[in-house]
Every structure is written in C-alpha cells, then in structure tokens.
Amino acid sequence: MAKNKEIKTNAMRILDGLKIVYQSYFYECDEFIDAGKIADLLSLEHELVYKTLVTRAASKNIYVFVIPIDRELDLKKAAKVVGEKNIEMIAVKEINALTGYIRGGCTAIGMKKKYVTHIDDSAQFLEQIVVSGGKIGVQLKLTPNDLLRACDGKYASVTVEVS
Numbered sequence: 001m002a003k004n005k006e007i008k009t010n011a012m013r014i015l016d017g018l019k020i021v022y023q024s025y026f027y028e029c030d031e032f033i034d035a036g037k038i039a040d041l042l043s044l045e046h047e048l049v050y051k052t053l054v055t056r057a058a059s060k061n062i063y064v065f066v067i068p069i070d071r072e073l074d075l076k077k078a079a080k081v082v083g084e085k086n087i088e089m090i091a092v093k094e095i096n097a098l099t100g101y102i103r104g105g106c107t108a109i110g111m112k113k114k115y116v117t118h119i120d121d122s123a124q125f126l127e128q129i130v131v132s133g134g135k136i137g138v139q140l141k142l143t144p145n146d147l148l149r150a151c152d153g154k155y156a157s158v159t160v161e162v163s
Contacts, residue, residue, distance in 0.1 A: 010100075011109040011134035015142070015150055022142040025130070029137045033104065035069040039130075042139060046070050049130045049139075050123065052106045054099060054115075057084035062098060064108050064117040066131060066147070071120070071159035081118055081156040107132040107140075108151035117153035119144060124155050 007026065008016075015022050025042050033041075039049040046069060053065045053073050063082050065073050079087045092103050100112040108117045108131070123129050123144035131147060133140045148155070 007135070007138060009134035009138055011107050011132075011140065011150075012138075014110045015140070015146075018146075018150055020142060020146045020150060022140045022146070024133060025139040025141065027137055027139075029104075038139065039069065042130075044130055044139075048126060048128065048141075050120070052108050052132060054090045054095060054106065055087040056090050057082065057087045059084060062090070062113075062115045063087060064111070064115045064151070064153075065158055066108050066117065066119040066123070066151075066153070067159045068120060068122055070162060071122075072162050074158060074160040077156075077160075078118070078158045081158055082116055101132075101134060102136065105132055105134060105136040105138070107134045108147070108153060110134060114152065117151045118156040118158055119148060119151075119153050120159050121155040121157045122159070123147075 027041050035051045039046050049069045050066050051069050055063045128141050129144050130139050130141045
C-alpha cells in the first residue's frame with residue numbers, strides 16, 4: 001500500500017522556510033472554479049477568503065493585489081496606491097508566464113518575480129485569512145501579517161463593494 005503524502009506546493013515550502021504557521025485545505029477540482037464556490041465547498045466564511053489579482057500599468061509594471069472574494073478591485077484606488085496613472089487586469093493567458101501559477105491557483109507567495117503586492121486593508125482586522133495555496137485544489141489559512149511577510153507586501157485600501 002502506497003503512503004499518502006501530503007501535497008507541498010512552492011508556497012507551502014516558502015512558508016515552512018519562513019517558519020510561518022498555516023493550515024492547509026485540500027479539495028477535488030480539475031479546473032478553475034471561483035473563490036466563492038471554493039469557500040462553500042470547504043465550509044469557510046466568505047469574509048475570510050481572499051483572492052489574488054495580477055495587474056499591469058501603462059508603465060508595463062506588474063502589481064499584485066490580494067482582496068476579499070466578495071469585493072472588487074477598484075482600479076483607480078489601486079493605481080493611486082502604486083503611483084501609476086492607471087492599471088488594468090492582465091489577460092488570463094498571461095498569468096502563468098508572469099507568476100508561475102495558473103488561474104485558480106495563483107497566490108502572492110512565491111511568484112516567479114517579486115512584484116509590488118498590496119493586501120486590502122480589510123485583512124488587517126482579521127485573525128486569519130484564507131488564500132490560494134499555489135495550486136488548484138489547495139487553500140492556505142494564515143494570519144494576514146504572516147501573508148504580508150511572506151509576499152513582502154503592504155496593506156492598502158484598494159477595493160469597492162460589489163452591489
């Protein structure tokens with residue numbers, strides 16, 4: 001009988017290396033499903049689950065934003081926070097080339113390059129948040145400050161409520 005080894009993603013190895021405590025969640029999934037459905041599948045409170053978005057400015061600089069799943073990135077606020085005139089979401093087909101991750105498995109931890117990263121300031125009031133673990137089927141729960149440390153990010157007000 002084969003041993004059932006726990007999956008370790010690059011994001012998990014980075015957290016382990018930084019001695020950051022996290023809890024991992026695994027779910028069955030072969031392709032992208034939205035974060036709300038993942039939260040429901042794992043019986044997680046939607047307020048704790050955050051998604052990672054990748055943007056590009058007119059300057060061609062790439063910026064990463066980690067926001068609650070029930071909110072939208074305010075592109076004007078986000079551009080102002082990073083000192084750009086405007087930014088836009090990157091095309092889905094570019095995610096892997098820029099980050100090393102795929103849609104639905106993208107996390108701010110351990111991207112191919114170190115991008116300026118901002119976590120929505122709503123996270124700083126939570127004890128823990130849940131983010132992608134760097135692979136479809138894996139989510140990680142950790143403190144917002146530990147996520148901040150792992151991705152060398154900053155807090156900023158970058159979202160707008162979805163109506």
